[in-house]
Amino acid sequence: MNAADAVALSTSGNQTRQEPAPKPLIAISGVEKRFGGGEIRALSDINITINEREFFTLLGPSGCGKTTLLRMIAGFEHPSSGSILLAGKNVLGLPPRARSVNMVFQNYALFPHLTVAQNIAFGMEMLNWAKFEISERVAEVLTLVRLEAYHNRKPAQLSGGQQQRVALARALAPRPQVLLLDEPLSALDMKLRKEMQFELKQLQQETGVTFVLVTHDQEEALAMSDRLAVMSAGRVQQLGTPQEIYGKPVNRFVADFIGEANLISGLLLGRQADVTFSVRPERIELATASAPARLYGILQAATFLGADTLIEVEAGGGIIRARLRGVQMAAPGSEIGLFWPDDAEWELRE
Amino acid sequence: MRLKTTLLLLLPAVGLIFLFMVIPMLISLLYSFMTANVYGGVTMPFTFGAYVQMLFDQDFSGNLTFMPDYLLIMLRSVYLALATTILSLALGFPIAWYIMCQTPARRTLLLTLVTLPFWINTLIRTYCWILLLRDSGLVNGFLQYLGLIDHPLPLLYNQPAILLGLVYTFLPFMVLPIYATLERLDPRLVEAAYDLYASRWRLFQRVIWPLTKPGIAAGTVLVFAPALGSFLQPDMLGGGKQLLIGSLIEMQFTSSRNWPFGSALAMLVTIAVVLALILQSRRRKVMEARA
Numbered sequence: 089m090n091a092a093d094a095v096a097l098s099t100s101g102n103q104t105r106q107e108p109a110p111k112p113l114i115a116i117s118g119v120e121k122r123f124g125g126g127e128i129r130a131l132s133d134i135n136i137t138i139n140e141r142e143f144f145t146l147l148g149p150s151g152c153g154k155t156t157l158l159r160m161i162a163g164f165e166h167p168s169s170g171s172i173l174l175a176g177k178n179v180l181g182l183p184p185r186a187r188s189v190n191m192v193f194q195n196y197a198l199f200p201h202l203t204v205a206q207n208i209a210f211g212m213e214m215l216n217w218a219k220f221e222i223s224e225r226v227a228e229v230l231t232l233v234r235l236e237a238y239h240n241r242k243p244a245q246l247s248g249g250q251q252q253r254v255a256l257a258r259a260l261a262p263r264p265q266v267l268l269l270d271e272p273l274s275a276l277d278m279k280l281r282k283e284m285q286f287e288l289k290q291l292q293q294e295t296g297v298t299f300v301l302v303t304h305d306q307e308e309a310l311a312m313s314d315r316l317a318v319m320s321a322g323r324v325q326q327l328g329t330p331q332e333i334y335g336k337p338v339n340r341f342v343a344d345f346i347g348e349a350n351l352i353s354g355l356l357l358g359r360q361a362d363v364t365f366s367v368r369p370e371r372i373e374l375a376t377a378s379a380p381a382r383l384y385g386i387l388q389a390a391t392f393l394g395a396d397t398l399i400e401v402e403a404g405g406g407i408i409r410a411r412l413r414g415v416q417m418a419a420p421g422s423e424i425g426l427f428w429p430d431d432a433e434w435e436l437r438e
Numbered sequence: 439m440r441l442k443t444t445l446l447l448l449l450p451a452v453g454l455i456f457l458f459m460v461i462p463m464l465i466s467l468l469y470s471f472m473t474a475n476v477y478g479g480v481t482m483p484f485t486f487g488a489y490v491q492m493l494f495d496q497d498f499s500g501n502l503t504f505m506p507d508y509l510l511i512m513l514r515s516v517y518l519a520l521a522t523t524i525l526s527l528a529l530g531f532p533i534a535w536y537i538m539c540q541t542p543a544r545r546t547l548l549l550t551l552v553t554l555p556f557w558i559n560t561l562i563r564t565y566c567w568i569l570l571l572r573d574s575g576l577v578n579g580f581l582q583y584l585g586l587i588d589h590p591l592p593l594l595y596n597q598p599a600i601l602l603g604l605v606y607t608f609l610p611f612m613v614l615p616i617y618a619t620l621e622r623l624d625p626r627l628v629e630a631a632y633d634l635y636a637s638r639w640r641l642f643q644r645v646i647w648p649l650t651k652p653g654i655a656a657g658t659v660l661v662f663a664p665a666l667g668s669f670l671q672p673d674m675l676g677g678g679k680q681l682l683i684g685s686l687i688e689m690q691f692t693s694s695r696n697w698p699f700g701s702a703l704a705m706l707v708t709i710a711v712v713l714a715l716i717l718q719s720r721r722r723k724v725m726e727a728r729a
Contacts, residue, residue: 162633163633164629164632164633183632184629184632184633185632185633185634185635185636185637189633190633190634191629191630191633193626193629193630195624195626197624197626197627197629197630198630199627199630199631199645200627200649201648201649210631210634210636210644211634211635214631214634214635214636214637214640215635258634259633259634262634262635
């Protein structure tokens with residue numbers, strides 16, 4: 089696959105949304121964070137531009153530096169080198185309260201001695217907004233997160249999902265330019281998490297505020313983000329839209345971390361050198377006369393999942409997993425041919 | 439069965455409190471209504487004399503005239519105990535905050551240092567303050583050596599000296615409960631406040647102070663109650679010139695040999711402290727109800 093193909097593919101992925109040219113809001117360039125006298129690098133060579141009205145996600149396993157980066161945007165941590173611009177202004181050295189950026193903390197960090205309404209009013213009071221403006225805005229954001237009836241409750245009297253919404257309302261109330269969300273859904277149960285994913289996305293579109301989310305949950309990242317950065321070991325591995333990252337992972341880590349991927353490597357017919365490429369399980373089909381096999385293998389197992397059948401095929405010493413659309417399977421142990429379209433395979437650079 | 443076990447397990451504690459707290463209190467209460475024996479101890483008949491004596495002077499013909507001397511001593515005691523509490527809070531809160539900001543290892547060390555004075559007898563520690571503050575003491579000696587003063591400063595045997603001794607003695611009782619509440623404070627709340635544009639002062643005023651109130655209340659009671667009844671510091675550092683209620687009570691049982699009056703005064707202090715406790719808990723209940 090060459091560069092021209094990649095460009096063609098990425099534009100086709102964006103064709104559905106006709107948006108004006110994005111305006112950069114946060115520009116992170118050359119950011120590094122070193123600990124222990126420069127021995128340990130928590131972050132190295134981070135270059136990310138986040139646009140206005142964008143839902144941006146920092147995705148990665150724990151310890152990859154995503155939270156450190158988020159806390160740098162908030163002003164709780166400071167890079168060892170590099171710069172962070174917010175709306176064109178260098179914010180390095182500015183304390184959190186001098187940045188028009190608000191954070192939704194992982195455990196919400198609601199003030200336990202204040203009511204829901206007082207929690208939400210806190211930021212605006214610190215900014216010395218007029219009283220009537222504050223009460224108007226409190227009512228407004230309470231409606232936004234559908235907690236009107238709870239304005240007089242204390243955080244301890246609310247469920248996890250409600251506390252989450254109060255934290256969102258509190259951070260959104262002072263009209264920040266950027267809302268930072270540090271694993272906001274990790275404390276919620278599965279069902280509530282799905283609901284909140286939808287709600288968060290809707291809230292972001294309604295308010296038009298730039299959201300920067302940190303998560304280790306790839307499904308969450310793919311579902312909500314306009315663009316995301318996949319991070320590992322203090323570096324950005326890949327930056328792009330969910331479609332780009334899922335369809336065209338640049339390396340083994342990204343291919344493995346995002347969804348399931350078959351990594352196939354070897355010297356292939358018609359190619360100059362050894363290559364490694366990934367094929368998503370759902371893109372693989374059984375070979376037919378019109379779709380000649382690219383690979384032959386021994387069927388090891390087939391799991392019937394209702395709509396799909398999951399098969400494991402042994403080929404060249406490795407296992408290939410495929411998700412087939414309701415197909416009648418051959419018996420395990422028999423040889424089968426597998427086919428995938430050209431655009432399903434994506435070459436990885438290590 | 440479980441109730442029986444519970445009662446049995448509670449018995450030693452209840453027994454101790456009854457034997458060493460309730461019975462002495464009841465004896466004091468009883469004595470306060472009896473008549474003084476000139477050789478010490480108490481005799482019959484029962485009388486309210488001791489309580490009347492607090493405010494009135496009785497001449498030989500039995501006429502009562504108002505005498506504010508004891509009332510003044512009581513007011514002075516309350517004033518000194520309040521001043522001790524306020525000073526302890528003003529010093530204790532920053533100390534507790536400072537300790538909380540340290541690394542865990544340093545915290546343990548500093549907390550040990552705060553409690554270290556308890557290992558030495560209060561009498562000896564108070565006597566050391568005399569050695570420091572007297573005219574030929576360390577402080578005056580040093581200042582004279584530096585040539586900053588010609589004559590020793592009057593550092594001892596006055597009210598500031600008493601206050602110094604009281605704050606010195608009771609400060610740990612303020613630091614420890616405040617530290618305990620500060621330690622339980624979620625550091626993310628501090629970050630959240632800073633993130634929501636709070637300055638250092640607004641953070642303290644709107645978040646830290648309200649959340650550490652229980653510790654401050656506990657510290658206030660723990661300092662105020664013993665400061666009100668103290669007699670060691672006023673006696674030694676005040677030189678007995680500044681009579682306080684604690685010293686006054688002590689005198690009734692020793693030199694004055696007026697046990698009923700001493701008992702009555704002791705009851706008064708007890709009632710004052712209990713009232714303070716009730717007020718404190720009621721205030722907290724009102725706050726919680728509002729909360």
